[in-house]
Amino acid sequence: MSKYICTIISKTPISPAQRDAWTSLASSLSVTVTSTKVLSDRAEDYTIQLPANLEFSALKAAVNPICLQEKIDVCLQPDNVFRRGKRLVVFDMDSTLIRQEVIDMIAAYADVEDRVSAITALAMNGEIDFNESLRRRASLLEGVPATVFESLKSKIEITTGAIELCKVLKKEGYTLAVLSGGFIPLASWLKGQLGLDYAFANTLEVSPDGTALTGKVLGDIVNAERKAHLLRQIAEEKSIELQESMAVGDGANDLVMMGTAGYGVAWNAKPIVQAKAPARLNTESLQDILYILGYTLDEQTALLGDS
Secondary structure (H helix, E strand, O other): OEEEEEEEEEOOOOOHHHHHHHHHHHHHOOOEEEEEEEEEOOEEEEEEEEOOOOOHHHHHHHHHHHHHHHOEEEEEEEOOOOOOOOOEEEEOOEOOOEOOOHHHHHHHHHOOHHHHHHHHHHHHOOOOOHHHHHHHHHHOOOOOEOOHHHHHHHHOOEOOOHHHHHHHHHHOOOEEEEEEEEEHHHHHHHHHHHOOOEEEEEEEEEOOOOOEEEEEEEOOOOOHHHHHHHHHHHHHHOOOOHHHEEEEEOOHHHHHHHHHOOEEEEEOOOHHHHHHOOEEEOOOOHHHHHHHOOOOHHHHHHHHHOO
């Protein structure tokens, strides 16, 4: 039998109905629960063994209806040293580490917000090519003052729990990076705010006199494949095995890096992304990722309180 960890996470304290839904499913599939561990009143670990006739992919598919019906997340991963032995976590930026889509915010300055938002939605749902969509959206920003990024910093809303998550991971020795299809001025700013080690994002060209955006994108576009490449590059630089890495994002252009990393988490993601991602988390705090890594709430509190 193959051994796995099943982590159940809820927005509110886990109810008997939520717990019973999972344990009843496990029983119906002849999944053996060998041990349990309470991480908090909202998160529980189950060490499980799968019977020889049950594929891991089939178990993942079987838990999906429970997630929707009971409004819980069921995260499955192999029970091995890499579960809590990770050393690298990479994040998307827009709608992951921050609540907004930055290009939509810039578009408000140019009064093209509706046109840009429509293209953004298509791109994040995987319906159009990301490179072309970025170029099309950027072209609509021609003439926007170059100071726009500085103006936006005060409006950026860091996602609930992101500061705490990064603080714990840094204390535990993790390497952290933001790999963004957004723009480098704000990705670099966010790197400083969260204490990240790396920031990669796109560069918008500025006019020769430095006053306005030209509507053109410079250099390599940070698309799905580029994000996965950067993940591998960072891992190699830091002598970290890919199995020791995790990727967190919300869009279709995050799926490749999720598949490249040792584990991938779709954070409050679009439906198509949730369906394809290794794991999904639909709670209100990014700090809940620490449950997936095996940290109890008491351990999290201790690390956050130890300055």
